[in-house]
Amino acid sequence: MNRLIFGIDIINGSVRSGTVRPHYALVRVENGAVVSEEKNVTQYRLIRYLRTERPEILAVDSIQELASNTAALYAFLAEIPNDTKLVQVTGDCVHMESLPRVAARYNLTFDKQNPIEEAKASALLASFGAGYEVLAYEGVTDIVVSRCRSPGRGGWSQNRYVRKMHGAVRSHAREIEMKLVAANLEYMVSVRRAFGGESRAVFTVYAPRRDIPISSSKGGDTQIRVSGRRREKLEFRQLTRKSKYLILGIDPGTTIGVAALDLDGNLVYLASTRLFSAADLVSEIAGLGRPLVIASDKAEMPFGVEKIRRAFSAVAWSPKKDILVKEKYTLAGGHDFKNDHERDALSAAMYAYRTYKNKFESILRRAPAGFDIDELRALVVRGCSLEQAVAKLSGEEPAPQARPQLSEAEVEAEAVIFDERDEKITRQEETIRRLRTLVATLSQESAGKDKTISALHRRLNAEREEQRAKLLASSEIIERDSEISSVKKQLRKEERRCKNLRTRLERMKLYISLQAGEGCSALKVLPLLARDAVRSLDDEMGLFAEDILYVLQIDGWGKSVIRDIADAKVKAVILPRHVFARAREQHLIEEFREAGLPVLSGAELSPRVKGKIGVVDTAALDAALEAWIATQTVYQTERQSEALDSMVKEYQVEREREVREQGIDPATILPEKYLRTAPEQKPIVVVKKPPKVSEVKAKDVVPTVSPVAAPQSEPQVMEVPAEERDVLSSVLTAYRKQRKKEISGDE
The missing domain is CATH 3.40.50 (Rossmann fold)
Known part of the structure; x- marks a missing residue:
C-alpha cells in the first residue's frame, strides 16, 4: 500500500502576526522515498493540496508553525481531510526533543539551516514511525441536517414553499439514517417537527469522523454539517508504542539494588529497596522499558538475578571474575549512589555497557538511514549480524553470499578462527550447564522443603488441637474475669460517689458550725x-x-x-x-x-x-x-387595689357594651357612678321595652321613662368608693359566670 506523507517546515512569516502570512517548504515522501519538493507554499494552498491528494500523515517539527493557539489549531484540523493525521515528530509538548536528536536516533543527517531539509527529515521520521499524532476530536461525530433558507411569512404559496423545504429536510435525514444503518454504525437522532416535515435533524454517531460515509454539503433547501466532537484538550498519541531498550544491573539480597542504562550509556533509573518481592521488581522494571541485557557483578550470576532475566528473556552478562570494590568505585564514578547496593548494581550495568560500547558505535557507523538504531542494536546483541538485523527490520531475507574458493591452508586457518557466533554458542552452552546444575539443586531443595512443610503442618494441627482444649477449659475463667471486671467498674463508681459525699458532708459540717x-x-x-x-x-x-x-x-x-x-x-x-x-x-x-x-x-x-x-x-x-x-x-x-380597679373597669366596659348592643343608652339604665364617662350632650331616646332579666340583673337596672340630658363640659372618670368595692367584685364574679354559660350555650 502506497503511503503518502507530507513534511513541512516554515520558511518565513508567522501565524501570530497578521502582516506577513507564513510560507512553508513542502516535501512529499512516498514509501520512504522523496517524491517532490516545493517552496513558498501558503497555508491555503497547503490545505488545498491536503484535500486533493489526501496524504496519510502531515508531519511537522512543531505544531506552533501551523496555529497560534488552540482554537486556531482546532480550526485547521477541521479543514484538513479526516483520514490525514497531524504528527509532531519532536515530542508530545511535555517531553520534547530537538529535531536533530530525533533524527540521530534513526541515523539521519540534514542541514538545520535549510527548511527543505528539515521538512524532508520530518516526513522521513514520520514514515519510520517516530513522533506523536495530535488528537483534537473524540470518537463521536455530530451530523446536523437543517434548512438552508428562512421559511418567511405569506399566504397559501408561502405554505407550499415551507412544506417543500421541510419535506426536503426530512428526505435528507432519512437518506442519512439509511447510510448509517448500512455502515453498521451506532447513532442517536433528535428531530424537530415542523409544518410539512422536519425543520432540523441532529444525528449523534458514535464513530470517528473518518468512518462516517457522509460529508458536509449545502444546496437547495437544505444543508448538512458533519463535525467531530472536540476533546476538552489536545492529546498526543505515539505512532509506534515501543518501550526503549535497557541495560540493567541488579544486586540481589535483602536490599535489592537496581540500575538501568539506555543503549547510549545514560543513567535512567537507580534505586534500592527492601520492600520489593520478585514480582514487584519485575513490574517496576517493566514500567521502565524493555531489558535487553541484565548484568551482575559476580562471575556466576546469582539465582535471584537469573530469575528476573528469565522473566524478560534478556541476554545475561557477567564478568569473567568478580568485580573488585576498587573497580566498582571507578565504574560508578560520576553518579550519585546512596549505598553499596546501588553502587554494585550501577557498576555491573556500566561494565556491561562498556563491553557492548564498541559494537554499538560500529552499528551506528554502518547502519543504513531509516532504521531504528536501538532495534538494530537489540537484534545484534541477541545474536544477529548487522545484515540480518537490517533484513529482518525491512521484512526481507538476506541474499546468500557466494563463498570464494579457498586453499587448504586458508581452510585450516579459517577452521581454527572462532567468530563471534562460536563465542556466543560457547557462552550459551556454559549457561545451559549452570542452569542444569541449578535445576538439580533446586529439585533437591524443593523435596526437602516439601518434607519440612508436611512436618510443620502436622505440628500446626497438633498445636491447634491443644489450643482448642485450653480454650474450652478456660471458658469459666473468662466468665469470672468478665464478672470481676464488671464488679471493679461498679466499685470505682461507688468510690467516686463516696468521695463526693464526703466532700459534701465536710462542707455541710462547716456550714452548720458557722450557723451555730x-x-x-x-x-x-x-x-x-x-x-x-x-x-x-x-x-x-x-x-x-x-x-x-x-x-x-x-x-x-x-x-x-x-x-x-x-x-x-x-x-x-x-x-x-x-x-x-x-x-x-x-x-x-x-x-x-x-x-x-x-x-x-x-x-x-x-x-x-x-x-x-x-x-x-x-x-x-x-x-x-x-x-x-x-x-x-x-x-x-x-x-390587690390595682387588681380590683382593673376588675371594676372591666365590669364597666362589659356592662356598657352589653347595654349598647341592646339598643339602650347606658345613661338611662345605669347610674352615673357605674359609667366610665358622662354621656354627651345629645338627646337620648329611652326604649320602653325593658331588657331581659337573663341578660341584666334586676338590681343593676334603674327604670326610667323620661329623656335624660347630662351636659358636661368634659368627660370624667368615675371613682368607686372603698365601701362599694366588695359589692362590685361580687357582681363582676356573677357576671363572668353568666357570660361563660351564655357563650357555652351559643356554641
Whole structure:
C-alpha cells in the first residue's frame, strides 16, 4: 500500500502576526522515498493540496508553525481531510526533543539551516514511525441536517414553499439514517417537527469522523454539517508504542539494588529497596522499558538475578571474575549512589555497557538511514549480524553470499578462527550447564522443603488441637474475669460517689458550725442566678429551708430559677450592692416580691464570704428582713387595689357594651357612678321595652321613662368608693359566670 506523507517546515512569516502570512517548504515522501519538493507554499494552498491528494500523515517539527493557539489549531484540523493525521515528530509538548536528536536516533543527517531539509527529515521520521499524532476530536461525530433558507411569512404559496423545504429536510435525514444503518454504525437522532416535515435533524454517531460515509454539503433547501466532537484538550498519541531498550544491573539480597542504562550509556533509573518481592521488581522494571541485557557483578550470576532475566528473556552478562570494590568505585564514578547496593548494581550495568560500547558505535557507523538504531542494536546483541538485523527490520531475507574458493591452508586457518557466533554458542552452552546444575539443586531443595512443610503442618494441627482444649477449659475463667471486671467498674463508681459525699458532708459540717456561731448566720454562695448553678449548689451542699443565699451574679436570670428557690423555702437572698442596683433596673426585685422571696442588699449587711460559704451579722439580717416584710405588705396591698380597679373597669366596659348592643343608652339604665364617662350632650331616646332579666340583673337596672340630658363640659372618670368595692367584685364574679354559660350555650 502506497503511503503518502507530507513534511513541512516554515520558511518565513508567522501565524501570530497578521502582516506577513507564513510560507512553508513542502516535501512529499512516498514509501520512504522523496517524491517532490516545493517552496513558498501558503497555508491555503497547503490545505488545498491536503484535500486533493489526501496524504496519510502531515508531519511537522512543531505544531506552533501551523496555529497560534488552540482554537486556531482546532480550526485547521477541521479543514484538513479526516483520514490525514497531524504528527509532531519532536515530542508530545511535555517531553520534547530537538529535531536533530530525533533524527540521530534513526541515523539521519540534514542541514538545520535549510527548511527543505528539515521538512524532508520530518516526513522521513514520520514514515519510520517516530513522533506523536495530535488528537483534537473524540470518537463521536455530530451530523446536523437543517434548512438552508428562512421559511418567511405569506399566504397559501408561502405554505407550499415551507412544506417543500421541510419535506426536503426530512428526505435528507432519512437518506442519512439509511447510510448509517448500512455502515453498521451506532447513532442517536433528535428531530424537530415542523409544518410539512422536519425543520432540523441532529444525528449523534458514535464513530470517528473518518468512518462516517457522509460529508458536509449545502444546496437547495437544505444543508448538512458533519463535525467531530472536540476533546476538552489536545492529546498526543505515539505512532509506534515501543518501550526503549535497557541495560540493567541488579544486586540481589535483602536490599535489592537496581540500575538501568539506555543503549547510549545514560543513567535512567537507580534505586534500592527492601520492600520489593520478585514480582514487584519485575513490574517496576517493566514500567521502565524493555531489558535487553541484565548484568551482575559476580562471575556466576546469582539465582535471584537469573530469575528476573528469565522473566524478560534478556541476554545475561557477567564478568569473567568478580568485580573488585576498587573497580566498582571507578565504574560508578560520576553518579550519585546512596549505598553499596546501588553502587554494585550501577557498576555491573556500566561494565556491561562498556563491553557492548564498541559494537554499538560500529552499528551506528554502518547502519543504513531509516532504521531504528536501538532495534538494530537489540537484534545484534541477541545474536544477529548487522545484515540480518537490517533484513529482518525491512521484512526481507538476506541474499546468500557466494563463498570464494579457498586453499587448504586458508581452510585450516579459517577452521581454527572462532567468530563471534562460536563465542556466543560457547557462552550459551556454559549457561545451559549452570542452569542444569541449578535445576538439580533446586529439585533437591524443593523435596526437602516439601518434607519440612508436611512436618510443620502436622505440628500446626497438633498445636491447634491443644489450643482448642485450653480454650474450652478456660471458658469459666473468662466468665469470672468478665464478672470481676464488671464488679471493679461498679466499685470505682461507688468510690467516686463516696468521695463526693464526703466532700459534701465536710462542707455541710462547716456550714452548720458557722450557723451555730453567736451573732452570725451562715451563707451559701451561689455564683450565678441560674438553674444549673442552683442544681450544682444543691448537689454539693444541699439546699434546705431557712437557708440564706448570697448571689454573686444575675446574668441570664429567669422566672423559673426564682420559683425553684422559692419552692425550696429559702429564708432570704442577698445581692451585692452593684448587683442589687442592676436587679432593680432589670425588674428582678418585682419578681422576687411576686414569689414572696425576701431579697436584700449586701450594702447594709456586709457579708463575709470565703469560697462556697460565708457569714452575715444576725441582728442586721433580722432588721433587714423586718424592713422587707413591711414593704412587702404595702406592695401586696397596692397589687390587690390595682387588681380590683382593673376588675371594676372591666365590669364597666362589659356592662356598657352589653347595654349598647341592646339598643339602650347606658345613661338611662345605669347610674352615673357605674359609667366610665358622662354621656354627651345629645338627646337620648329611652326604649320602653325593658331588657331581659337573663341578660341584666334586676338590681343593676334603674327604670326610667323620661329623656335624660347630662351636659358636661368634659368627660370624667368615675371613682368607686372603698365601701362599694366588695359589692362590685361580687357582681363582676356573677357576671363572668353568666357570660361563660351564655357563650357555652351559643356554641
